[in-house]
Amino acid sequence: MSKNLVGNHIRRLRFDHDEMTQQQLADKVGVTRQTIVALEKGNYSPSLELAFRIALAFNLSLEEVFFYGDSTKE
Amino acid sequence: MTYQEKKSIVSLITAILIFGSYCAYMFPKAPEGADSTESFHYWGSFVIILTLVSIAAHILISIIFNIAFRITTGEKEPAFADELDKLINLKATRNSFFVFVLGFLAAMGALVNDQSSQVMFVILIAGGFISDVTGSITKLYHYRKGV
Numbered sequence: 001m002s003k004n005l006v007g008n009h010i011r012r013l014r015f016d017h018d019e020m021t022q023q024q025l026a027d028k029v030g031v032t033r034q035t036i037v038a039l040e041k042g043n044y045s046p047s048l049e050l051a052f053r054i055a056l057a058f059n060l061s062l063e064e065v066f067f068y069g070d071s072t073k074e
Numbered sequence: 075m076t077y078q079e080k081k082s083i084v085s086l087i088t089a090i091l092i093f094g095s096y097c098a099y100m101f102p103k104a105p106e107g108a109d110s111t112e113s114f115h116y117w118g119s120f121v122i123i124l125t126l127v128s129i130a131a132h133i134l135i136s137i138i139f140n141i142a143f144r145i146t147t148g149e150k151e152p153a154f155a156d157e158l159d160k161l162i163n164l165k166a167t168r169n170s171f172f173v174f175v176l177g178f179l180a181a182m183g184a185l186v187n188d189q190s191s192q193v194m195f196v197i198l199i200a201g202g203f204i205s206d207v208t209g210s211i212t213k214l215y216h217y218r219k220g221v
Contacts (some may be wrong), residue, residue: 031156043220
């Protein structure tokens with residue numbers, strides 16, 4: 001299966017936020033840890049609602065957490 | 075490997091073992107005469123008992139699996155299904171339903187081709203089993219490869 005075109009910086013952002021664990025982020029946004037794992041691997045594009053909740057968890061805008069396409073081209 | 079991946083594998087193995095052992099136990103008891111009242115009674119009870127046994131075994135094995143998961147990993151199993159789980163469940167149900175409908179049509183096709191009711195029931199039951207396996211494989215695939 002091809003990777004999703006919606007990428008994210010969740011792994012880096014967790015690290016920047018006092019090395020927040022996947023479970024802590026999952027609890028904050030109301031999903032299971034496995035979903036955070038899938039998001040970080042690029043195996044899943046979240047719903048708009050979940051994307052906003054994750055951005056809010058980091059106190060950032062949606063664009064600062066998620067991007068469309070290859071981030072290396074930015 | 076995540077909890078859901080392990081659970082999909084356990085579910086798949088459980089389905090195969092239950093169906094295999096149940097068939098090995100029940101098929102030798104199949105009545106000789108095709109299309110008799112006794113034959114319909116046999117196949118009716120075959121399906122009902124298989125359904126009940128499968129449900130009971132799945133619940134029991136799910137409980138045992140959760141206990142084993144907690145002991146071996148020290149982690150608690152997810153208490154709820156989030157949007158990813160629901161999406162994967164929907165895809166698994168869709169594929170499972172599609173396979174079951176194919177099995178159902180094949181079973182009806184057997185009747186159209188003047189096969190005995192036994193053949194029809196065997197195809198119908200096999201279709202049900204393959205649809206169950208398809209659902210588990212779909213879940214495993216999407217949990218591993220993504221959605």
